[in-house]
Amino acid sequence: MxxxxxxxxxxxxxxxxxxxxxxxxxxxxxxxxxxxxxxxxxxxxxxxxxxxxxxxxxxxxxxxxxxxxxxxxxxxxxxxxxxxxxxxxxxxxxxxxxxxxxxxxxxxxxxxxxxxxxxxxxxxxxxxxxxxxxxxxxxxxxxxxxxxxxxxxxxxxEGRPRFEADRGERDALAARFFDALREGDVAGLQDLLAADVAMTGDGGGKTPQLARSIVGADNVARLLAAVFPRLAGIDVTLEPREVNGQPGAIFRDREGRVVQAMALDVLGGRVQAIRLVLNPDKLAHVGPVADAWALQRELRRLRRGTP
Known part of the structure; x- marks a missing residue:
């Protein structure tokens, strides 16, 4: 050889x-x-x-x-x-x-x-x-x-991560989570989130991102249910994918460019953590990356009802 x-x-x-x-x-x-x-x-x-x-x-x-x-x-x-x-x-x-x-x-x-x-x-x-x-x-x-x-x-x-042993159950829960996210279903999301779930974003200072971690099922569910319909309004779609061996999704703009990656930690029949990777430097290997700032401006215009 x-x-x-x-x-x-x-x-x-x-x-x-x-x-x-x-x-x-x-x-x-x-x-x-x-x-x-x-x-x-x-x-x-x-x-x-x-x-x-x-x-x-x-x-x-x-x-x-x-x-x-x-x-x-x-x-x-x-x-x-x-x-x-x-x-x-x-x-x-x-x-x-x-x-x-x-x-x-x-x-x-x-x-x-x-x-x-x-x-x-x-x-x-x-x-x-x-x-x-x-x-x-x-x-x-x-x-x-x-x-x-x-x-x-x-x-x-002490911090050793543990995940669902049954991948089928884990993936089914993730599918329900993404269905609820698409529909903006607050109650549906709350049912799938752990009480102390935390959602955190990594933008590296190069893109709009969460100012802090959002903690608690009610807070996370309401934020997700409010944000995704707005993103859908500017033709952002989500593509469920396995991210780092766990349930996740890639969000893409209308041109198919990558907006962000979402990774879920699932344990005990609930989503325990949601991590968003928005830093364009960390997404380039996935495909062409969207201009997150331009998307943010489009969202603002949509909320104001201006062209």
Whole structure:
């Protein structure tokens, strides 16, 4: 098997590792591409191509994450990972198995960890790498990796996200949620929301967004029921999609351009959290992005009844 075939066979795993470490589709793809370039330029064949490429992509991701953490500290408003509609490389059956580790909740929880803790946790608890492989990938001893994993698990344990075990029930609830949203049905939405549900938006200061998180079933239901009919009035549509392995939707303008991504956390027969990704930089990989400011101006004109 040639280098290209070997690399393409491992690409799904490499992307999966990089995305979970970085929370960015673009940065993960860049790390995978750089790993390929280094492998292609190498003049010696590694004893294990898989080990070499996984080590390379992990180290590249750690370096990127260290610099990204500085940018995230300066980020305007809440920070969410880039929405992943579907892993572009992974086998669907494998994607279902790893869906919980892709969720917005899980990736946000990983933000609590240091880059090394996060990498060790991903390699061990998500992909079941051996400690010898992990030690080589992160450049630490096996005992040090065990300590890093212990700390990571401790940080993750209390906030560990849990989701509906029955995907069919979860998806049916999400379908009812989006039907109620389209209809502006306040009561229908309230019935599907947890009492303490929170809705939060990530616009990065680059688009109109929620000034703060909206908390409580009544508040969230009334806001959603008021806003979506207005969006429908300017031909914005919603397209239910799986977002980061969980129920969600992509909102599009009349030209089919992406307005925002919505991700739902579902547990106990209720929507526990709603996350909106509006930052155009985080939506570009989904497709052409709408001008959110222009849409806001159109909404204002619609409310005033002016052309």
């Amino acid at each position: 040639g280098k290209t075939e070997e690399f393409e066979e491992l690409r799904p795993l490499l992307f999966s590792i990089a995305y979970r470490i970085l929370g960015s589709v673009a940065e993960a793809e860049d790390a995978v591409q750089e790993a390929w370039l280094r492998y292609d330029r190498s003049t010696t064949r590694p004893a294990s191509v898989k080990s070499y490429l996984c080590t390379t992509v992990t180290r590249l991701s750690i370096d990127v994450l260290r610099s990204a953490r500085v940018r995230r500290e300066e980020y305007v408003g809440p920070w969410f990972p880039e929405p992943l509609l579907a892993d572009p490389y992974e086998d669907p059956a494998r994607s279902a198995e790893l869906a919980d580790s892709l969720s917005m909740a899980a990736l946000l929880l990983l933000e609590r960890l240091t880059p090394l803790e996060r990498s060790v946790f991903v390699l061990r608890d998500v992909f079941a790498f051996g400690f010898d492989e992990i030690a080589g990938a992160v450049g630490r001893s096996e005992p040090a990796c065990r300590q890093l994993l212990s700390r990571a698990r401790r940080h993750m344990r």
